[in-house]
Amino acid sequence: MKLFVKYDYDLVCKTVLKEQLDALNISHTHTTQGEVKIHDTINETTREQLVAALGRYGIQILSNPKETLVERIKNTINDLLNNKDLRTVKVSSYLSDTLLYSYAHLSTVFSESTYTSIENYMILKKVDLVKERICNSDLTLTEIAYQLDYSSVAHLSGQFKKTTGLTPSSFQKIMKNKNI
Known part of the structure; x- marks a missing residue:
């Protein structure tokens, strides 16, 4: 079972x-x-x-101030992505206003600590949310793209393929076969 x-x-x-x-x-x-x-x-x-x-x-x-700030940035991005009322807010402004640092400072600390950009981290988190919705809902890609504020299904599919190496539909088929 x-x-x-x-x-x-x-x-x-x-x-x-x-x-x-x-x-x-x-x-x-x-x-x-x-x-x-x-x-x-x-x-x-x-x-x-x-x-x-x-x-x-x-x-x-966490005791390292930079590690702490990076975790706060990640948590703030997760809050942003999970709150449908905030999805249209400009990320740089939201991070700066919430964390009370300039976006340039936040971006520098984040990149130095994680070896990736805030923008790339957001793309990875959005792709994770796409995967979660593909696996745990009956939503269409159009509905998922709309929920996650993608400009189009093609934009969602392009980011998904670039990040995972699979198209969303290929991923969906693999997950369905895995759960049978």
Whole structure:
């Protein structure tokens, strides 16, 4: 028997964080995705326990300011792509306004740390969303292109093929055969 599940990674991570912080009696508030404000100072032993507890779930506490900013950029892009009301917003302006840094600075830090551009990261995330919708819905490519604010199905198909090496329809056939 196979069981197919869909994850809400944001909800899973917030729940795990809350449970682990509560278990260690650490007073906290979730501020933005990927950021938690700790209200009181925690000692080194408690910090090590928290690092170990979160590590079991693949969650890391970042201490490098550049790594932290890169994760904030990724989380902000994910929020942007998952919020249909924000899809028409200019990415550079949204990142600058949300993260309170110039887009030039954000772009430089992101590229230095990830060896790719913010634009390329967005394309990869959009292609991931296309794959998810192909696998988990009965939407047509036209509907998916519209939902993800592509200018056309041809534009979606071109980015998909360039990124994955497959056309969306080839990918769909492979996934259908895999699930039979």
